[in-house]
Amino acid sequence: MAKNYTLEILTVVVLALFLVGFIYTTNTMKDAEFGGSDGVGSATVAEMTGQSEDAFQPLIPQWQPPSGEIESCLFAIQATIGGIIIGLVFGYWIGQNKREKTT
């Protein structure tokens, strides 16, 4: 029986379209900064209330990553934790299936 790869192919197509969208936007929208929409949201709040963004002080004191590098490092750690768990679980399941087949 031929394997059914419809979903895999669809995923690749969607990812390719997403990539095309990104390339198109970077080439046509010269003012696109690709900042976080969270930041845009905060800027809009500041604009609406007529205050500067610095006027919004944390209600509970907060540690800030000192630089973009450190922030991206911490984000990578977050994703790594997820990746390790996923690899572990799928590996565990594959191993379990294998053992069931042999015994």
Add this chain to the structure above:
Amino acid sequence: MHIMEGFLPAIWCIVWWIVALPFLIYGIIQLKKILSENREYLPLLGATGAFIFILSALKLPSVTGSCSHPTGTGLSAICFGPFITSVICLIVLLFQSLFLAHGGLSVLGANILSMGIVGPVAGYGIYRLLKDTSLNMYITVFVACVFADLFTYIMTSIELALAYPAEIGGYMSSFTLFFGIFAITQIPLAIVEGIVLTLVFKYIVQLKPDILITLQVFSKEKIDKARSEI
């Protein structure tokens, strides 16, 4: 979907915390219950939770020229329901508030409500509606994941609109404004997230169908049928 620390008036922080707390408490009770029932749920819980960790760390560019991140909550909501999902989101959002200055402790309630409760509830709701229809199982999963992602951002827009109604037009025009910033950016990302999580679901069906059957995620007939087509 993160509302930044300090950007929500104290009164709203408290309101959203009060709304979020019962969900979290019930989620913890449920979590204990299912894990004492069957330890084999733990790997599935780990995998679906891990996707929330990964996807919410990825800031993807969107067609509007700004970046946003998927939530990854759909899969967990389908397998374990929205309450347990809210507990996993608490962990992720706490990590981001403490170490990344994304969100914060006072706005954590509001952020849990949007990403951990309203999104998963929306995804779970549409999944329950479609679950026993003749619709293809994978389409159900896809739609549920897209809903979970989009409704997270709709809720963030509502939270901001309630706190900051526009001078002209009030809540509604303010909601439209925030909705434009968050939700429109999110649509392409929600579709990508939906298809990726659906693919992951296919692999779970392939590797560990019995867990999905004991959890009654889908009927045995549907899963058996899907497996015969793999």
